[in-house]
Amino acid sequence: MNASAANPLLAYCLDVARRADGASAELAIVDTATKNRWLSRSAELLDESVEEIVAANRKDLELAPSYGLTPAAIDRLRIDRERLTAISNAMRDIARLPDPVGEVLDGYKRPNGLEITKVRVPLGVVFFIYESRPNVTADAAAICIKSGNAVILRGGKEAIHSSSAIVKCLQNAASQTGIPRDAVQFVETTDRDAVGLFLGLDKFIDVTIPRGGESLIRRVAAEATMPVIKHFDGNCHVYVEKSADLEMALDIIENSKCQRMGVCNALESLLVHEEVATKFLPMLRDRLASHKIELRGCEASRLILPEMVPATEEDWGREYLGPVLSVKIISNTLSAIEHINHYSSHHTDAIITNDLIASRAFTQAVDSAAVVVNASTRFNDGGEFGFGAEIGISTDKFHARGPCGLRELTSYKYVVQGNGQIRK
Amino acid sequence: MNASAANPLLAYCLDVARRADGASAELAIVDTATKNRWLSRSAELLDESVEEIVAANRKDLELAPSYGLTPAAIDRLRIDRERLTAISNAMRDIARLPDPVGEVLDGYKRPNGLEITKVRVPLGVVFFIYESRPNVTADAAAICIKSGNAVILRGGKEAIHSSSAIVKCLQNAASQTGIPRDAVQFVETTDRDAVGLFLGLDKFIDVTIPRGGESLIRRVAAEATMPVIKHFDGNCHVYVEKSADLEMALDIIENSKCQRMGVCNALESLLVHEEVATKFLPMLRDRLASHKIELRGCEASRLILPEMVPATEEDWGREYLGPVLSVKIISNTLSAIEHINHYSSHHTDAIITNDLIASRAFTQAVDSAAVVVNASTRFNDGGEFGFGAEIGISTDKFHARGPCGLRELTSYKYVVQGNGQIRK
Numbered sequence: 029m030n031a032s033a034a035n036p037l038l039a040y041c042l043d044v045a046r047r048a049d050g051a052s053a054e055l056a057i058v059d060t061a062t063k064n065r066w067l068s069r070s071a072e073l074l075d076e077s078v079e080e081i082v083a084a085n086r087k088d089l090e091l092a093p094s095y096g097l098t099p100a101a102i103d104r105l106r107i108d109r110e111r112l113t114a115i116s117n118a119m120r121d122i123a124r125l126p127d128p129v130g131e132v133l134d135g136y137k138r139p140n141g142l143e144i145t146k147v148r149v150p151l152g153v154v155f156f157i158y159e160s161r162p163n164v165t166a167d168a169a170a171i172c173i174k175s176g177n178a179v180i181l182r183g184g185k186e187a188i189h190s191s192s193a194i195v196k197c198l199q200n201a202a203s204q205t206g207i208p209r210d211a212v213q214f215v216e217t218t219d220r221d222a223v224g225l226f227l228g229l230d231k232f233i234d235v236t237i238p239r240g241g242e243s244l245i246r247r248v249a250a251e252a253t254m255p256v257i258k259h260f261d262g263n264c265h266v267y268v269e270k271s272a273d274l275e276m277a278l279d280i281i282e283n284s285k286c287q288r289m290g291v292c293n294a295l296e297s298l299l300v301h302e303e304v305a306t307k308f309l310p311m312l313r314d315r316l317a318s319h320k321i322e323l324r325g326c327e328a329s330r331l332i333l334p335e336m337v338p339a340t341e342e343d344w345g346r347e348y349l350g351p352v353l354s355v356k357i358i359s360n361t362l363s364a365i366e367h368i369n370h371y372s373s374h375h376t377d378a379i380i381t382n383d384l385i386a387s388r389a390f391t392q393a394v395d396s397a398a399v400v401v402n403a404s405t406r407f408n409d410g411g412e413f414g415f416g417a418e419i420g421i422s423t424d425k426f427h428a429r430g431p432c433g434l435r436e437l438t439s440y441k442y443v444v445q446g447n448g449q450i451r452k
Numbered sequence: 453m454n455a456s457a458a459n460p461l462l463a464y465c466l467d468v469a470r471r472a473d474g475a476s477a478e479l480a481i482v483d484t485a486t487k488n489r490w491l492s493r494s495a496e497l498l499d500e501s502v503e504e505i506v507a508a509n510r511k512d513l514e515l516a517p518s519y520g521l522t523p524a525a526i527d528r529l530r531i532d533r534e535r536l537t538a539i540s541n542a543m544r545d546i547a548r549l550p551d552p553v554g555e556v557l558d559g560y561k562r563p564n565g566l567e568i569t570k571v572r573v574p575l576g577v578v579f580f581i582y583e584s585r586p587n588v589t590a591d592a593a594a595i596c597i598k599s600g601n602a603v604i605l606r607g608g609k610e611a612i613h614s615s616s617a618i619v620k621c622l623q624n625a626a627s628q629t630g631i632p633r634d635a636v637q638f639v640e641t642t643d644r645d646a647v648g649l650f651l652g653l654d655k656f657i658d659v660t661i662p663r664g665g666e667s668l669i670r671r672v673a674a675e676a677t678m679p680v681i682k683h684f685d686g687n688c689h690v691y692v693e694k695s696a697d698l699e700m701a702l703d704i705i706e707n708s709k710c711q712r713m714g715v716c717n718a719l720e721s722l723l724v725h726e727e728v729a730t731k732f733l734p735m736l737r738d739r740l741a742s743h744k745i746e747l748r749g750c751e752a753s754r755l756i757l758p759e760m761v762p763a764t765e766e767d768w769g770r771e772y773l774g775p776v777l778s779v780k781i782i783s784n785t786l787s788a789i790e791h792i793n794h795y796s797s798h799h800t801d802a803i804i805t806n807d808l809i810a811s812r813a814f815t816q817a818v819d820s821a822a823v824v825v826n827a828s829t830r831f832n833d834g835g836e837f838g839f840g841a842e843i844g845i846s847t848d849k850f851h852a853r854g855p856c857g858l859r860e861l862t863s864y865k866y867v868v869q870g871n872g873q874i875r876k
Contacts, residue, residue, distance in 0.1 A: 053793060057816050138838055142827055149819070151849055234849060255679065255850040276872040283874035369477060391867045392481050395573070403566055403870030412875065413866070414562055425575055425658060425863035426679040427851040439849035442837070443815045446827030448700040450707035451836065 045232035051208035052178035060127040067123035071116035073197035084193035150176030152234035160184030185218040230254040261347040262292030262375035269381035270301040376408040397430035469656035475632035476602035484551040491547035495540035497621035508617035574600030576658035584608030609642035654678035685771040686716030686799035693805035694725040800832040821854035
């Protein structure tokens, strides 16, 4: 650690991480009412600071073209009074959610009289790396603090002035409500090397959550010395089984593919049972026509819809995030399961069926975070699952899988109560 | 992966990992009765193969001196009829444990009618690296298969003949009972480079569990591309609060320190409230005298027992795993909590008290896998917690903390059932 004297950036990162670590020990035992007061007060201060925040946001907006942001990205960056109200109301919503900390997960008495309870506790310090959307700054801080974790926020440089103004409100609210001010740390430097330095500080940081493109997540996973909650791509499938209600299948496919194309729970690959393909594929073409979806079909499916682009092996593993859908004819449910377990990114996969055996086989054997029967893939989402808040959707199987809300940012400990028991 | 052609060892590791991965998909949906039949049949085959196994064990025993094993280690390596019966009975015990796979962890209905269940599923493939104790081979395989995971067993070279003979029984039992034979993989090579190669195969291996010395665990944690369940040291504390029943404190300290000194849940550091120190420390000295424990005291404690060795700063962080105990006088419970949270390895820490406020403060604020009130630290153990079986004790906070039994080797998935719901 003597390297820090010679390296001001490392000294800065160490200081931020140490402060967060120190705050996390205090925060772990802060009661729910105090955390909720912080959330409410933060919301108030955000509302009251609309002018400062909009002014800071204006600086980011002025710099945005120099970062090469697209008009859509610039729009997502913009904060006005209405959007700020949405941000502060989201904090109020999180205040209303149950506190995961202290939840008793299990409890029992041993034959020797020992009483054992398994109690939910915070993880400690979360290092959160995210894209340039200032609303995420408030949202992530709220989720971390409510679950008892200190947070180090590393946002995109494109939103640094907006995020910094928001964080100032959150930190002031902390000082006013009994939450350690150091519990919300914002990385003020835009130096890219800072990320690498934080990733080496597993002594102080308990988990890293990177949100952004695949290359960022891969880099973080490779460099991090602490656990990482990863959010990779979603190559999501819908399988139309032969007993499916075909109108329902069309509704679900249209919704899964077209409601929002650029998201991880959008449909990318369609499997159709061979017994219904001849009837269904023309219906599908007509339903998707207005959405201008390019269909890429397997050989068998192109005998039915020759106008489809031939799908290549590579298509089955692709997450298009756009107006393309691969289509494959499948001879039975077992083949559909095998295809999905092989090509899916294990995010969200759905079956449309009226057959109980097929439905049971699918939900049991498909190894994905969410396995859906007769509903849109778009439902794999913390909000839709009723979590109230979400910091990401994990594609890992370890620790947290699927939507990550408050509970997914916790660990547990065993409390063992006795009256003098010793081990024989 | 073309490297495998030029590297026979990599080709071997890839083959082992691919087979395990293939088997894990089958194993994930095998029913409980089949897994239990495999456990019972394995136990029978072990019993029936006593002569082959003892003969294989004899080869290991003959080679043991050339590996520099101590007489104690050689004794742990030895298998006779009685010890083999203990091994096979342990497998029968695991057959009687509840199957974690399929357990519904949560379930609810959303306002739109979607029914969501959170269901326990296996992790997939476990890479288990362990010391040279042949009984662990059978035990680890039993825990992994019962929890629906395929396992790659990498045991110490000192037990390779014994372990190999045991694995043959387990694999034959698999073929006879409908468990994929490839679900139990045994690394036949003793080449140390194999471990490094397996640690790069995160495509096929879902978690690595290293058991052994700290340097092995650090190496695995640094090299592994997949998650690791780590089992670091236990610097365990007992804090004698001023209201403690001092006789109870002596019993608990003697048991925590002396019942088995070389284990991770043994006591290493004692904190004594200043108000009871003058009375208690001489009692402690007398109680521990017959065990020949070296006491290393802080300055204040040496005013009471001058014969104690002076403790240095380094002593507070040490895991002695032997007949040494550090002793520190503490002025209040808050200081005890701070000392423990600073120096403890967060494994097991206990308070002896009759004061409710002190007890509550301690259990809430001490951040350790097991926080114990008025009982021995030695109870932090899967068997003592009633898990029935244990593959290790995690010192991580992520995924699994404390004893790891069947449930700690699982993940979960969400099953979402609808009747045509689409997202608005």
